[in-house]
Amino acid sequence: MSLSSSASDRKRVAVTGAKERSTTNTPITLSERSITGFALIRIFVGYLWFQQLFWKLPPDFRGLYPYIIRESQHTIIPGYGYILQHTFLAGCTSLSTPAGCTAFVPLAACIWTAELLVTISLMFGLFTRFGAILATILALQLYVGLAYTEWIWTYGMLVLLALALVAVPAGRRLGADQWLAPRLQAAGQQHRIARIASWFV
């Protein structure tokens, strides 16, 4: 009697376990409202990056200079300050202006262009995941250099926000990725470049 009872218990536990596994592993589908909400968040995060283009405008990118100086002094990774001093700040003679800096303008132009790409990508939902990956890298760099000069989570939140947009294909609503994604996926069956490009929408 006890043997048969324990066998049926085991069977019941096994069935319940199997049911639970099948329900907990069910793929999650975002509702139309959720993905549209995420698309709005994407637009506002893109706008956040967009606004930061204006205090370091070309051709001299002067607004960026004090931040590079701060990063070189307060970085949390040993050696990062040394790298900045021998790249961005090579030849610089002043702490307040980029006078004499030989590589500052071309490197600052790269940073500014990268931020412009993030802006376009996130605001227009164009290769959104690529933009989000780029935003993650830029925000990580800010975290490494400036985390301890402000509230510790300021740049940490920027990193997490960008990572959330890497995870969710937020450009497929209210963005160009809605048109791009199915085409790239179809073309990806035959072309490797299209397959790789489809990872970024």
Add this chain to the structure above:
Amino acid sequence: METLRRGLVAGLLAGLVLAMLDFVTDGTPGRLLPEALHWFGITIADPTISRFAGFFLLIVLGGVFGLIFGALQRERIITIRRALLSGLALGFVWWLVFSLLLENIMSHQAPFSLDFGRFLSTFPIDLLFGVVLGAISFQLQQQRRASAV
């Protein structure tokens, strides 16, 4: 009629997005909202009322552009490509009419005068308005088709 109604709703929502973007500006919140009043030569002395008025005017203008968007579709079922491209074109018209021509005329400058900073601060946002307008209109069309099936 259906495309007009859809365009109006999409335009109002896209206008709301544009107004919200103009609200979260660097410095004082809503600093850029009175610019919409400036396009029509309206000046309100109270800064708070001026910002509220600018906020609602942007939504109304969005609705007008939405109606134009709807009228251009001529009761057809539109693809996402067509919706986004039509939206982009309307965003460009918005930029040309408001951010360039009316802004310059009301500031007593040459109609097409433009510097890099002003171009960068207005052009992408106005195009974004168009893209959002087209995308919302497409979503509304898809929702209606799904509910009809």
